[in-house]
Amino acid sequence: MPTAPPPPARPRRLGEHGLAWAFLLPSVAVFALFIGYPLGRTLYLSAHANDLFGAPSRYVGLKHYTDLLASAEFRDTLLTTALFVLLTVVPGVLGALAVVLLLEGRIRGVRLLRSAFALPFAFSVASASVVFSVFYNPASGVLNGLLSQFHLGPVGWLTDSRYALLSVAASTVWMNLGYNVLVLSAGIGSIPDEITEAARLDGASGLRLARSITVPLLGPSLFFLTVVSTVNALQSFGQIHILTRGGPDGATRTLVYSVYQNAFAYGSSDFGTASAQAVVLLVVVLACTGVQFGTLERKVHYA
């Protein structure tokens, strides 16, 4: 880890050490109270049974965890979570990659187009989900309205357990597209012009240029985007809460949504079970970010 540019040459007065801690205090206090302590308490809660109001009653060790692993419902939840990650990350990253590569095709109006693709970024999770819930409405929604023009449907986008997860994933891909395009555009912008120009002079263009030059040099950005998208997908909550409430019949119940249902929904206060699930979530997310930190070194070398 590099140190500050001009490290204090001579030993400073004690006052400066005090000042440093005083400057750090507000942040440290917030982190300790709302991240450090809660981490411990989540572990504590996950190892305790609780009464109807969620107050921890007695120590049960790993019982919540073993119960979870034994429950078919929880295995479904994990599977749904993994599926949701796949269905959002893969199309989200590849779609954005296709868009930015097409935008590299020396065409007019690139700036305008890029702004257009970034527009979904203006939507919050809630506003995008509310909009898609209007689209997906089986009776009055525009999707079934258009399908009926071709004598198709009506499709139960959110009520049919075959389509619900796909529909939620599709809305998620749409709302993330703006961010993904912005990240990859910035990545392309940081590729030195000389490299692309040299390749063009050598006669490379179109797909060849993309495959041999742009995509490999975009590697670090793609990697970053994949990790961020995965972690975001794992933490998705708003779209599921607004579109399906985890239904139909648990078809869209992901890990985070399960935490919410056990802890907060319908007057439920099963903090023990919910905390055990929160710990599972923590482990999964740490594994994903660990991958990123582990490869940071490599990235720096060829970036």
Added chain:
Amino acid sequence: MTAAPAETGTPAASAPAAPARTARRPRRSPRGRLATAVVYLLLLAAVLTVLFPVYYVFAGAFMRPDEIAGYPPSLVPHSLTGRNFSGAVHAVPLARQYANSVLVAGVITAAQLFTSVLAAYAFVFLPLRARRVVFGLFLATLMVPWESVVIPNYLTLSGWGLGNTYFGLVLPFLASAFGTFLLRQSFRQFPAELRDAARIDGAGHWRFLWRILVPLNRPVLAALAVYVFLSAWNQYFWPLIITRTAEMQTLQIGLSTLRDSEMADPGLILAGVVLSLLPTLVLVLFGQRFIVRGLTAGAVR
């Protein structure tokens, strides 16, 4: 940041610019023309797909109920009715929730800028024995998903009697390791000569920080502010569980309530969405370079 337009040569290659220019503009063979046409077509299809929801939100917000749900569905509003907007603001206390969101996101942004500036300053310009350990702990907080600590935080703040209050909405978000990290990167590049000059002129840490360092770091602070504001504005999980009454809820929760209560009147829901979109739409259209800078700070550089 943006791809250089095809017509401008790179300044370094000014001498052979003329031949390079012709070389870089390949003759359009029939095959090349076809490829360009395909690129345009694909982009057109993609942009229409992506923009259709945006368009329909605005179109639908001005449609009467029978237009939206009619057969065949209309894609263009014929009536340009304003009833949806007045209906939306009466169905839920949207104005109050708007104010709540502005207040909450504003306070979080101001506080995070303040606490991050102080922490970053301590990391860069002040002697700190455990610098690496403390900084490592700061970074570690970035790896903890909020949903893993949401239950204890809910218990803590409710226990303090701060459920359903503004304090409850903002307290956990008054500091940010991301902001500290971003500002630390920027502060480290501050020229040592300027800093020494300030010191020789008798400026202490406090004065140097606010009179010189902060004003000279305005771009990165703006990027951070936009990023923090957007994240706070978009929050959903925490405001959902910590608030109970419509008067304390933020705009995002209000939208979802509006959807639940006015399911039969989609135009009204879309009008609510349009109102909620205005600030972020302005930010995305006019503050894009700040957004990109804030969002990709962790990416390549």
